[in-house]
Amino acid sequence: MELRQVKYFVAVAEELHFGRAAERLHIVQPAVSQQVRRLEREFGVDLFDRSRRAVRLTDAGRALLPHARALLAAERAVTGAMDAVRGEQESTLRVGTSTGLGLRLDGVLSALSERAPKLLVELVSGPTATRLQQVRDGELDATFVRGADRAAGLELLPLWRDELVAALPAAHPLAGRDRVELADLARLPLRIASRESNPHLVDTVVDACRAAGFEPVMGPAFTTDQDTLAAIAAGRASWTVYFAAQAAVQPAHRIAFRPFAGPAGAPSLATFLAVRPGPPSRRLAALLSACDEAADGTP
Numbered sequence: 001m002e003l004r005q006v007k008y009f010v011a012v013a014e015e016l017h018f019g020r021a022a023e024r025l026h027i028v029q030p031a032v033s034q035q036v037r038r039l040e041r042e043f044g045v046d047l048f049d050r051s052r053r054a055v056r057l058t059d060a061g062r063a064l065l066p067h068a069r070a071l072l073a074a075e076r077a078v079t080g081a082m083d084a085v086r087g088e089q090e091s092t093l094r095v096g097t098s099t100g101l102g103l104r105l106d107g108v109l110s111a112l113s114e115r116a117p118k119l120l121v122e123l124v125s126g127p128t129a130t131r132l133q134q135v136r137d138g139e140l141d142a143t144f145v146r147g148a149d150r151a152a153g154l155e156l157l158p159l160w161r162d163e164l165v166a167a168l169p170a171a172h173p174l175a176g177r178d179r180v181e182l183a184d185l186a187r188l189p190l191r192i193a194s195r196e197s198n199p200h201l202v203d204t205v206v207d208a209c210r211a212a213g214f215e216p217v218m219g220p221a222f223t224t225d226q227d228t229l230a231a232i233a234a235g236r237a238s239w240t241v242y243f244a245a246q247a248a249v250q251p252a253h254r255i256a257f258r259p260f261a262g263p264a265g266a267p268s269l270a271t272f273l274a275v276r277p278g279p280p281s282r283r284l285a286a287l288l289s290a291c292d293e294a295a296d297g298t299p
Contacts, residue, residue: 147200
C-alpha cells in the first residue's frame with residue numbers, strides 16, 4: 001500500500017466521482033482508477049460500487065475511510081514536523097570560533113543581530129583541523145581560522161589582520177611605556193603555545209623577534225589565560241603575546257598589555273572565514289556582511 005493510493009482513495013470517497021477526484025488531485029482520471037484498483041487488489045475487496053450513474057462506497061470502503069484519513073493526517077503531521085525542524089536549522093547559523101577573537105567576535109555578532117535579528121547563532125570551539133572538517137561535513141556553516149593559507153576542499157575568505165600586543169607584569173619597568181620594542185624583551189622568557197598546537201602564531205612571533213635581532217628565550221609553555229597570566233604577574237619576569245582584540249576584554253590583574261613599537265610595526269596574523277565552495281546561503285551571506293562591518297569598525 002502506498003500513500004499515493006490512499007490519497008487517491010480518499011479523494012474518490014469524498015467526491016464519489018473519479019473525474020472530480022482526478023481534477024482535485026490535478027492528475028488524469030485513468031491514473032486515479034488504476035491506483036484505486038491496485039489498492040483493491042492488495043486488500044482483496046472492492047472499495048467502490050461502480051455504475052454508469054454513480055460511485056458508492058462499499059462496506060469495505062466505509063471501513064477503510066476513517067483509517068485512510070488518519071493515515072493522511074499522520075503524513076501531514078510528519079511533514080509539518082520536518083518542515084519545522086528544517087526551518088529551525090535554516091534559521092540557525094553554526095560558526096566555529098578561533099581563540100582570541102575578543103572584540104572582533106563581539107563586533108561580528110552585534111552586526112549580525114542587526115542584519116538578521118531572528119537568526120540564532122551557535123558558536124563551536126575546538127582544534128582548527130576539527131572545525132575545518134566540520135565545515136566540510138556540513139556540521140558548521142563556517143569557521144574562523146588564523147594564519148592558514150589553504151584548506152583542502154574549502155574556500156578561505158580573507159577578513160582582517162589581528163595585531164599582537166605584549167602581556168607583561170604590571171610592575172615591570174617596560175610596563176610604564178606606552179609601547180614596547182621587541183628588542184627590549186630579548187632577555188625575558190617568552191611563554192607561548194607549543195608550535196605543534198599553534199604553528200602560525202609561534203612562527204609569527206619568533207620571526208618578528210629574529211627580525212628585531214634576537215632569538216627569543218623560551219619559557220614555560222602557555223597553558224590557560226588564568227594560569228599563564230598569573231604566573232607572569234607573580235613569578236619570574238616573563239612575557240607573552242595576545243591578540244589586541246582579545247586583550248581589550250581580557251581580565252588580567254597585575255598584567256599590562258602594551259602594543260609593540262618599531263619600524264616593522266606590530267606582528268600580526270591574518271584571519272579568514274573558511275566556507276564550503278559555492279554560492280552562500282542567506283544566513284552565511286549575513287555573516288559575511290557582518291564580518292565586513294567588524295573589519296571596518298574594530299581595530
